[in-house]
Amino acid sequence: MNASQRFEDPVLLVRRRGDLVGEWDRSCHLAPLPDGTLSTLLTLCGERIEVGAVELLPQPDGMPCVACLLSVPPQRG
Incomplete structure (x- = not known):
């Protein structure tokens, strides 16, 4: 997560399409909601x-994706 992204920013749940990769490469990732101009998501x-x-x-x-889950900062409460 980059320094400018806040924890409250929306994220998408994504994975690679099954018709393009095998099951091994289909982890569920977290990706920031894109602004609509990007052709690539950065998880x-x-x-x-x-x-x-x-x-x-x-x-x-x-x-x-464990690395995505570990990238989410803990909630303050």
Whole structure:
């Protein structure tokens, strides 16, 4: 996560499309909501995924990307 991104910023649940990669490469990643001008999503773990190769998920599905989960700062409360 870059320094300018706030914890409250919306994120997408994404993974690579199954018709393009094998199941091993389909971890569920967290990616900041793009501004609409990017052709590549940059996940919280630093992985780049082409927008045309991504599947948007309405809820977590499959194996989570541990590095993405560890990149989320703890909630203050």
